[in-house]
Amino acid sequence: MFKTLLKQLSPAGERGRLSILIFHRVLPERDPIFPGEVDAAAFDAICGWMKAWCNVLPLDVAVQKLKERSLPERAAAITFDDGYADNRTVALPILARHGLTSTFFIATDFLDGGRMWNDTVIESVRLCQSPQLDLTQLAKRDGSGHLGSHTIDTPEAKRQAIEHIIGQIKYLPVLERHLLTEKIADCAAVKPPVDLMMTSQQVRELRDAGMQIGAHTRSHPILAKLEADAAYAEIAQSQRFLESVLGERVGLFAYPNGKPGTDYIPESVRIVRELGFDAAVSTTKGAADAGTDLFQIPRFTPWDRSRLKFGARFADNLWRA
Structure with missing residues (x-):
């Protein structure tokens, strides 16, 4: 049912639409404080649904096809923000089991023992x-x-x-x-853990497993509140650090928090373009089409745990777009 519906809402070619899912963490098991957060069981189910319903593409490939107006029907991509260690330890094995790829946007100051x-x-x-x-x-x-x-x-x-x-x-x-x-x-008389975020080696392991790595600033600031020079440094230095870790070009960027006008502004977009990125993603709901600014691509994730509700909200996001 959903595959047929998504084909109608997201056809191939000129009228193609790209749905991008956004995640942050995949917990090993459900968190009693945040029971709605994605855990391994929920993510495994989501990956199964996406594999069955969509043509999941690497984000850079999806962006190029969007630009060329050559997207396949039911086009989708998967992304993660921030750089949590469970992206490597929990999410990657699930993605691999389903034969799916994802892009991981890394806030570089928190690697190797940092904490958001x-x-x-x-x-x-x-x-x-x-x-x-x-x-x-x-x-x-x-x-x-x-x-x-x-x-x-x-x-x-x-x-x-x-x-x-x-x-x-x-x-x-x-x-x-x-x-x-x-x-x-x-x-609170607490010493918070220092192993919540990935190490540089884990970032390389994601890349070596066929995943993509994108930049997400150094310290995850609200770019809209920074002076232009500070915003430039945050974005450029995160890009350069990741390129040094990976030994390759980094061409994708995600705005921290990602709400236009509140979290980033036109100056932020100008900087990302100036630094030579190929595309950037926001957290605006919706799906991208041929008219979408490639430096403000929307992303959305249904939060439902049931197949029916997840699929319905996924389709609704496409329809509203």
Whole structure:
């Protein structure tokens, strides 16, 4: 049923459309704090559906065919953002088993023992042994208020606390955000893990297994809030670092967070073009067609765990596009 429907919504050739799925982590098993996050069982099911319904292409091939207006029917690509270690240890074997390829966009500062700021928050709350986490002493530099006190005695309470804290600090300057998250870990009396992200060797292993590697800035900043020189450095240095790790050109880029106007701006797009990338992806819902800006390609992932609901939302995204 879905294969026929997707053929109608995503025909071959001139009217072709490209659906790109976006993931971040594939957990070994379901997380009680974030039960909706993709785990190995869910990702295995998704890969099976994609294999049955779609023509899954490497992203660079898909972009070239989109440009040439020669996409196959039911064209799709799979992507991952950030560079989590479970991309290599959990996702790669599943992709290989289904004969699928993916592009992995890497925030390079976090390789080899680094940690993303949001994971410092998540793991601080997760590992905190107290039922209450008091952050009232932590005020933001702009004077807009403290981070509050949170009851964290259940998985649901931990999730709510994490979402509130992340929402409070997400758009702060990179350094201030980093310093605040380290203070949160101190308040929680926690030393967050240092093995959540990939090593450089694991990035090479992904490439050697037939996967593609793309750039995702150095420190995952909100590009829209950076001066042009700082944004240029973030993008260019991540590209150069990955090229040195892989010994080959890196031509694909993903904007951190990825919402146009909020997370990146036309200046960000100009920089990506200037640096010679072939294409860049956002997190705008929809599917790409012949008229899509190749430096602002949309991505979307249905969050449903059932085959019927996942397929229906996948088709709906194409239809709305």
